[in-house]
Amino acid sequence: MNDSVGIVSAQCATFDTPLQFRSGAILPRYELVYETYGTLNADKTNAVLICHALSGHHHVAGRHSDDPKSAGWWDNMIGPGKPIDTDKFFVIGLNNLGGCHGSTGPSSTNPETGKPYGASFPMVTVEDWVKSQARLADMFGIRQFAAVVGGSLGGMQALQWSLSYPERLRHALVIAAAPRLTAENIAFNDVARNAILTDPDFHGGNFYEHGVVPSRGLRLARMLGHITYLSDDAMADKFGRSLRSGKLGYNYDIEFEIESYLRYQGDKFAKSFDANTYLLMTKALDYFDPSREYDDDLNKAFAPAQANFLVVSFTTDWRFAPERSRAIVKALLHNRRNVSYAEISSTHGHDSFLMQHEHYHDVMRAYMARVEASL
Amino acid sequence: MNDSVGIVSAQCATFDTPLQFRSGAILPRYELVYETYGTLNADKTNAVLICHALSGHHHVAGRHSDDPKSAGWWDNMIGPGKPIDTDKFFVIGLNNLGGCHGSTGPSSTNPETGKPYGASFPMVTVEDWVKSQARLADMFGIRQFAAVVGGSLGGMQALQWSLSYPERLRHALVIAAAPRLTAENIAFNDVARNAILTDPDFHGGNFYEHGVVPSRGLRLARMLGHITYLSDDAMADKFGRSLRSGKLGYNYDIEFEIESYLRYQGDKFAKSFDANTYLLMTKALDYFDPSREYDDDLNKAFAPAQANFLVVSFTTDWRFAPERSRAIVKALLHNRRNVSYAEISSTHGHDSFLMQHEHYHDVMRAYMARVEASL
Numbered sequence: 001m002n003d004s005v006g007i008v009s010a011q012c013a014t015f016d017t018p019l020q021f022r023s024g025a026i027l028p029r030y031e032l033v034y035e036t037y038g039t040l041n042a043d044k045t046n047a048v049l050i051c052h053a054l055s056g057h058h059h060v061a062g063r064h065s066d067d068p069k070s071a072g073w074w075d076n077m078i079g080p081g082k083p084i085d086t087d088k089f090f091v092i093g094l095n096n097l098g099g100c101h102g103s104t105g106p107s108s109t110n111p112e113t114g115k116p117y118g119a120s121f122p123m124v125t126v127e128d129w130v131k132s133q134a135r136l137a138d139m140f141g142i143r144q145f146a147a148v149v150g151g152s153l154g155g156m157q158a159l160q161w162s163l164s165y166p167e168r169l170r171h172a173l174v175i176a177a178a179p180r181l182t183a184e185n186i187a188f189n190d191v192a193r194n195a196i197l198t199d200p201d202f203h204g205g206n207f208y209e210h211g212v213v214p215s216r217g218l219r220l221a222r223m224l225g226h227i228t229y230l231s232d233d234a235m236a237d238k239f240g241r242s243l244r245s246g247k248l249g250y251n252y253d254i255e256f257e258i259e260s261y262l263r264y265q266g267d268k269f270a271k272s273f274d275a276n277t278y279l280l281m282t283k284a285l286d287y288f289d290p291s292r293e294y295d296d297d298l299n300k301a302f303a304p305a306q307a308n309f310l311v312v313s314f315t316t317d318w319r320f321a322p323e324r325s326r327a328i329v330k331a332l333l334h335n336r337r338n339v340s341y342a343e344i345s346s347t348h349g350h351d352s353f354l355m356q357h358e359h360y361h362d363v364m365r366a367y368m369a370r371v372e373a374s375l
Numbered sequence: 376m377n378d379s380v381g382i383v384s385a386q387c388a389t390f391d392t393p394l395q396f397r398s399g400a401i402l403p404r405y406e407l408v409y410e411t412y413g414t415l416n417a418d419k420t421n422a423v424l425i426c427h428a429l430s431g432h433h434h435v436a437g438r439h440s441d442d443p444k445s446a447g448w449w450d451n452m453i454g455p456g457k458p459i460d461t462d463k464f465f466v467i468g469l470n471n472l473g474g475c476h477g478s479t480g481p482s483s484t485n486p487e488t489g490k491p492y493g494a495s496f497p498m499v500t501v502e503d504w505v506k507s508q509a510r511l512a513d514m515f516g517i518r519q520f521a522a523v524v525g526g527s528l529g530g531m532q533a534l535q536w537s538l539s540y541p542e543r544l545r546h547a548l549v550i551a552a553a554p555r556l557t558a559e560n561i562a563f564n565d566v567a568r569n570a571i572l573t574d575p576d577f578h579g580g581n582f583y584e585h586g587v588v589p590s591r592g593l594r595l596a597r598m599l600g601h602i603t604y605l606s607d608d609a610m611a612d613k614f615g616r617s618l619r620s621g622k623l624g625y626n627y628d629i630e631f632e633i634e635s636y637l638r639y640q641g642d643k644f645a646k647s648f649d650a651n652t653y654l655l656m657t658k659a660l661d662y663f664d665p666s667r668e669y670d671d672d673l674n675k676a677f678a679p680a681q682a683n684f685l686v687v688s689f690t691t692d693w694r695f696a697p698e699r700s701r702a703i704v705k706a707l708l709h710n711r712r713n714v715s716y717a718e719i720s721s722t723h724g725h726d727s728f729l730m731q732h733e734h735y736h737d738v739m740r741a742y743m744a745r746v747e748a749s750l
Contacts, residue, residue, distance in 0.1 A: 023625035123625040183610035183633040184602060190634045191598045194641075197627055198591045200575055216573045220595065223566045227559060235558035241664065241671075248662065250398035250498040252572055252654065256661065258558040259565045266569075279627065286631065287623065289616065296616075 003079045005037040005086050008062035008072075010102060013139055019097075019132060022287075025122035029111070032136055033102030034058050034094040037078060038086035040140065046373035047142045048084060049133060049169075050074065050093045051150030051157035054225070054281045055273060057101035060093030061086075076356045083364035088373050089146060097132045098124040098280040106276030107208065117276075119205030124280050126153075126288045130160045134168065146371050147171040151353035152320065153281065156288045159328065163290055166306040171371050173364070175312040176353040178324035179298055179331065180289035185319065188228055189282040192221035196275050205276055214275045219266035221278060226265050231316035231349030298331035308338040310367045312360065314352035315345050340367060378454045380412040380461050383437035383447075385477060388514055394472075394507060397662075400497035404486070407511055408477030409433050409469040412453060413461035415515065421748035422517045423464045424508060424544075425449065426525030426532035429600070429656045430648060432476035435468030436461075451731045458739035463748050464521060472507045473499040473655040481651030482583065492651075494580030499655050501528075501663045505535045509543065521746050522546040526728035527695065528656065531663045534703065538665055541681040546746050548739070550687040551728040553699035554673055554706070555664035560694070563603055564657040567596035571650050580651055589650045594641035596653060601640050606691035606724030673706035683713040685742045687735065689727035690720050715742060 061078040095103040155177025199217030239258040294300035313325035436453040470478040530552025574592030614633040669675035688700035
């Protein structure tokens with residue numbers, strides 16, 4: 001446990017300045033739940049922000065005192081002597097606005113009505129998140145992050161940081177991400193959303209008041225998501241055509257091991273995650289497109305960026321394939337940015353960014369070793 | 376219209392000999408609906424059987440008299456002078472057992488109960504279909520087909536014909552198929568099935584008696600299916616990130632064109648297709664695996680085959696990618712079968728097998744020109 005940040009606990013920050021969203025909606029007041037690891041130096045120049053992906057949250061590293069099994073979702077990456085070294089950096093993880101792990105979101109009580117926000121919670125974009133994260137940085141007195149780091153949807157936030165606040169980060173680590181979703185990416189999200197939206201227990205997003213949860217829809221959304229997080233090869237290696245009971249049952253119960261895995265993952269998720277948050281997260285993914293206001297030209301879109309970049313992709317990631325990361329690299333190089341790019345050979349598909357993988361961790365460690373903790 | 380088979384009408388054949396399924400279930404009596412095009416020669420040696428895929432049926436070519444728009448699903452392939460030439464061949468298309476277009480299936484009335492079969496309809500396998508198709512051939516007095524032809528799940532039937540009745544076909548045309556499903560293929564099917572099975576209107580498969588249809592589930596299943604039938608490239612070309620109204624709405628209505636397309640396809644299908652049939656078809660896909668009883672060894676599994684083969688795949692088909700077709704070719708060559716293989720460059724993904732495509736049709740035409748109509 002020498003390389004663990006140890007027992008951690010979440011903090012909560014309240015923001016009373018209204019936040020205007022891209023959609024035009026305004027949230028008068030909101031809370032962000034966060035955790036920190038390591039020590040902020042006197043100049044406040046050693047801070048690293050970790051942005052989470054679709055189902056992530058603020059508990060990134062360490063363990064909670066009441067549950068020794070509750071390792072943070074990126075505990076293999078962050079800690080003393082780990083690639084993101086907490087002996088050197090002050091690391092912040094937060095739960096994004098709209099989330100369901102403590103930050104203000106659809107399941108939070110709207111002080112104006114005394115009921116959960118539900119369907120009235122504003123549609124949130126990556127730009128909105130970055131704006132809210134900048135206010136969290138202000139609260140700490142952090143003028144500039146040493147690095148902003150994220151995988152998948154988290155990588156998009158790191159990228160957006162370099163565009164929204166070019167002078168407020170020295171490095172952006174953009175992992176297993178894409179500069180924008182393709183039609184196929186959006187299509188998968190739309191099926192997942194429709195599973196939730198058409199669940200009779202969804203009640204137009206206000207299911208809280210009905211004492212039910214659209215668990216059928218959320219379960220299907222998660223099952224589908226899992227297929228896109230894994231690779232065909234990884235599934236073949238792990239499950240193949242193995243039968244759970246060794247023989248065919250000729251019924252609709254679980255027959256193949258892969259069915260058992262998917263249904264288990266779906267059931268577990270449906271019990272713990274908020275359906276409205278899931279919808280918001282997938283929409284944020286769909287909306288993300290820095291090039292929209294620049295004639296779909298990524299070169300123009302990335303012109304404001306000043307940070308140095310590490311872009312990482314994984315060979316078997318078919319959700320955000322390496323070519324999507326290369327598109328980011330190309331547009332950054334066009335703008336003469338300082339970019340390192342690593343294409344990691346891994347069998348684990350999109351999920352690779354969360355895994356303990358020697359080559360990947362070596363790349364992260366080497367890059368973070370170059371990131372200055374002071375100016 | 377000179378190359379059309381013209382106005383056609385469906386026929387119905389009744390079979391009173393009980394059919395035993397792979398699962399052990401027995402159907403005492405069943406009907407198969409079919410259409411024929413061209414003329415059966417005196418020796419009955421010029422018959423070609425067309426096997427349909429997941430949502431296909433017996434109406435393969437020509438038009439029905441009551442609807443000039445009702446072209447058969449493979450009308451571009453079959454007709455006078457077309458690749459499968461009805462001036463030369465007698466072509467049979469049927470609706471598979473368990474279907475919902477006239478052949479006995481879950482929505483048919485069970486004579487023993489006077490109610491629809493619903494959940495009590497036997498689970499059907501590709502082998503069961505081939506067995507029932509052989510009885511249809513018997514009815515015509517066809518001892519040997521000139522060719523058995525199919526795409527996707529239909530291609531699996533053509534392959535199974537060569538294994539179940541090696542002497543009853545001279546050629547098997549196996550298009551956009553796979554020797555067995557991967558874990559990923561099964562995973563997609565399982566999500567689609569779970570969408571239907573967990574729809575409150577499914578009522579354990581006996582929804583007919585409740586006067587409802589599990590349309591939410593069927594709609595989701597079809598939306599998901601469509602993603603796997605198209606290619607990432609085809610979707611990017613056709614829809615890209617285009618917005619339906621030209622601007623973002625920040626709500627859960629249709630925003631992107633791809634969403635409009637998917638929901639339209641889902642709605643249309645949910646109104647016309649039977650949910651139990653959909654479940655059966657996906658299970659038949661999952662179960663298909665000629666190698667299961669041969670230690671997963673395709674070489675051993677294909678040993679009984681005697682037919683000549685044309686195997687066709689499409690470059691952008693990621694559902695059943697070219698490497699899956701090459702596995703079929705390899706195992707057939709191992710058994711010294713006569714195999715032609717064409718890998719067609721097409722942007723349309725799995726759906727390519729249904730499309731008018733010059734190179735593909737040239738390959739089909741050239742191969743069928745070599746197929747003897749007489750012995």
